[in-house]
Amino acid sequence: MSVLKENKNLKSIKESRDQILPLLYLLLIPLGTISFMVFNFYLTGDFLAFVHGQAAWGRYHGNPVEFLIDGYKGNMYSTFESVFTVISLLIFLLFFKKVRFSYWLFAMYSILVPLSTGIQSMPRYILVIFPLYILFADISKKHLSEDLVTLFFALIQGFLMVFWTNGFNLVI
Structure with missing residues (x-):
């Protein structure tokens, strides 16, 4: 009887582990952002330094x-x-x-x-x-649309090439 009871307890532990594991994986999602925020706090004293720094770029x-x-x-x-x-x-x-x-x-x-x-x-x-x-x-699965897309991008490439050769830094 005790063997059956141990087997049942083992099974319930395994089932609970199978339910908790996806939740732990879900907690990994914000972990990267949180660790970056802690790193920012260590460097600057501001958890949201990456957000507040956008103003320096005019954003x-x-x-x-x-x-x-x-x-x-x-x-x-x-x-x-x-x-x-x-x-x-x-x-x-x-x-x-x-x-x-x-x-x-x-x-x-x-x-x-x-x-x-x-x-x-x-x-x-x-x-x-x-x-x-x-x-x-x-x-582009259809021939006509493939030709139109190719023509469009060829024209865009031509315009960008003209900008580049004339020294505009629109294209690096």
Whole structure:
């Protein structure tokens, strides 16, 4: 009888471990941010130094639509960043059904969060959004759309090459 009781206790311990383990994995998610915040506190005395340091780069929270409109009023660099951002947003809005909803949501989040702090460096933030490449691969399955996408990017590459050869530091 005691052998059965020990076996039952062992089984309940194993089941409880199987339930606690996913919770521990879930706690790993904020651990990276928390450890970085502790590191910031050690260096600067401010847990949120990485947030407060954004002001040194001229970034502040605001309305993304206003940032886009102001980008067209600025110099050539901010106009390029605004156009790039608007085209990316339009691509994701027009081809909403072509990618999974979770990918679309990730893409919109990845565009709108940096955009809420200004237009600065938006192409850098947008080019790492992987659903964009999945969407382009899906769009280019048809021959006509593949040719149009190739033509579009060839024209963009030509314009950027002209900027680069004329010494504009729009392209590094």
